[in-house]
Amino acid sequence: MAVKFYNTLTRKKQVFKPLKPKSVGLYTCGPTVYNYAHIGNLRTYIFEDILRRVLEYSDYKVRHVMNITDIEDKIIRDAKKAKKLIYEFTEPYEKAFYGDLKKLNIKEAYRYPKATAHIPEMIKIISALLKKELAYKADGSIYFDISKFKKYGRLSGLKKRELKAGARVDNDEYAKENAEDFVLWKVKKAGEPWWRAPFGEGRPGWHIECSAMSMKYLGPTFDIHAGAVDLIFPHHENEIAQSEGATGKKFVNYFIEGEHLLVDGEKMSKSLGNVFNLRDIETRGFDPLAFRYLALTAHYRSKLNFTWKSLEAAQNALDNLREVVKNLKTATQHSNILKNVGMLKKRSMGKFTKYINDDLNAPRALALLWEVVKSQKLDNKTKYNLIVDFDKVFGLNLAESKTEKIPSQILELAKDREKYRKEKNFKKSDEIRKKIESLGWLVEDALSGPKLKRK
Numbered sequence: 001m002a003v004k005f006y007n008t009l010t011r012k013k014q015v016f017k018p019l020k021p022k023s024v025g026l027y028t029c030g031p032t033v034y035n036y037a038h039i040g041n042l043r044t045y046i047f048e049d050i051l052r053r054v055l056e057y058s059d060y061k062v063r064h065v066m067n068i069t070d071i072e073d074k075i076i077r078d079a080k081k082a083k084k085l086i087y088e089f090t091e092p093y094e095k096a097f098y099g100d101l102k103k104l105n106i107k108e109a110y111r112y113p114k115a116t117a118h119i120p121e122m123i124k125i126i127s128a129l130l131k132k133e134l135a136y137k138a139d140g141s142i143y144f145d146i147s148k149f150k151k152y153g154r155l156s157g158l159k160k161r162e163l164k165a166g167a168r169v170d171n172d173e174y175a176k177e178n179a180e181d182f183v184l185w186k187v188k189k190a191g192e193p194w195w196r197a198p199f200g201e202g203r204p205g206w207h208i209e210c211s212a213m214s215m216k217y218l219g220p221t222f223d224i225h226a227g228a229v230d231l232i233f234p235h236h237e238n239e240i241a242q243s244e245g246a247t248g249k250k251f252v253n254y255f256i257e258g259e260h261l262l263v264d265g266e267k268m269s270k271s272l273g274n275v276f277n278l279r280d281i282e283t284r285g286f287d288p289l290a291f292r293y294l295a296l297t298a299h300y301r302s303k304l305n306f307t308w309k310s311l312e313a314a315q316n317a318l319d320n321l322r323e324v325v326k327n328l329k330t331a332t333q334h335s336n337i338l339k340n341v342g343m344l345k346k347r348s349m350g351k352f353t354k355y356i357n358d359d360l361n362a363p364r365a366l367a368l369l370w371e372v373v374k375s376q377k378l379d380n381k382t383k384y385n386l387i388v389d390f391d392k393v394f395g396l397n398l399a400e401s402k403t404e405k406i407p408s409q410i411l412e413l414a415k416d417r418e419k420y421r422k423e424k425n426f427k428k429s430d431e432i433r434k435k436i437e438s439l440g441w442l443v444e445d446a447l448s449g450p451k452l453k454r455k
């Protein structure tokens with residue numbers, strides 16, 4: 001079954017056709033390591049991981065490259081504030097980023113190239129652009145001349161009149177309203193890191209790094225470039241201009257961009273105090289994979305509204321699924337009790353492939369997973385096998401649903417509490433419950449007896 005994606009270049013859902021049979025070159029814009037990745041960034045990385053897993057589910061071999069931006073305006077500003085050298089400042093955030101990916105069960109990329117390790121590659125592209133007169137020097141910096149690149153604005157749908165001829169912007173990030181000549185190389189400034197280049201000493205602008213690193217590891221033309229919607233303009237637009245301007249070849253066949261995450265219906269911002277990261281989620285006692293589950297409940301091209309309540313619901317759903325899988329694994333019911341199981345299994349798998357291949361419809365596929373869980377027509381073994389198979393795409397680690405080891409101190413306390421409860425000494429049992437809670441655990445009295453859960 002063909003895989004279809006919404007391609008920003010054509011504004012259509014298109015059947016995916018790779019350049020080479022059964023292999024995919026995938027580039028995704030990585031983190032700027034000046035802080036921890038926030039949950040909006042993480043949502044994008046989860047969407048990109050689902051994209052990769054959907055391709056792998058269809059037996060594509062995916063070569064995934066994700067850059068690390070370790071030189072940029074914000075980094076320089078904040079490293080200065082922290083009185084640290086650039087790499088001293090960025091290294092802990094880079095490490096934390098890899099840790100986040102692991103906790104979210106995001107598959108490791110083929111390469112995580114760093115900008116500062118690819119300056120010669122950037123210089124080469126800038127030199128080519130200068131030679132073709134697509135770039136020019138002004139006040140010691142090098143700018144891309146957008147009026148010379150006829151296709152400028154095609155990806156983001158900018159109209160000609162929005163292009164400000166001759167105006168220049170040298171910030172790494174800038175407003176959407178204007179399209180201006182953007183900076184490729186910034187002239188050396190006091191107190192900033194700099195490199196030597198044939199066109200003058202300085203440092204690269206942000207956009208050029210992605211052209212340099214994607215083409216180095218994936219070739220001048222590759223299959224898919226992904227990122228968040230706010231990168232369509234100017235970042236991805238500029239990448240196309242730089243790359244195609246320098247090589248004269250088509251840069252990327254499919255641009256796939258994921259929507260934003262909102263917090264309580266609002267855009268995340270420092271002033272609202274709603275910029276959360278994975279540490280905040282863990283501090284409140286949630287499993288990082290509950291956030292992954294939450295991300296799967298919205299289509300990547302829809303906004304996802306994050307609330308602590310929705311995360312709680314996701315955590316409960318994930319816990320329930322784990323419980324189901326654990327029980328199914330040890331269940332003894334055989335398929336010969338039920339009729340047509342083979343046919344039903346095939347039908348479920350067919351539906352699953354149809355949903356995920358239709359522009360990564362994870363929410364629909366997740367609903368199917370629950371249909372399988374609740375089905376009266378499927379036997380336990382078939383259910384188990386289907387869930388494990390679907391989880392290759394979901395990446396919720398359902399098959400390894402390891403129940404957390406409860407410390408013996410907590411178990412002892414729970415036992416004492418149960419004893420007092422049976423004796424109807426509720427004052428004492430309540431005291432112990434509070435003690436257990438203060439140690440980070442919850443006791444829930446279920447029909448089958450008390451259950452311990454992480455707070």
Ligand SMILES: [Zn+2]
Pocket residue numbers: 028029030210235
């Ligand atoms: Zn990028």
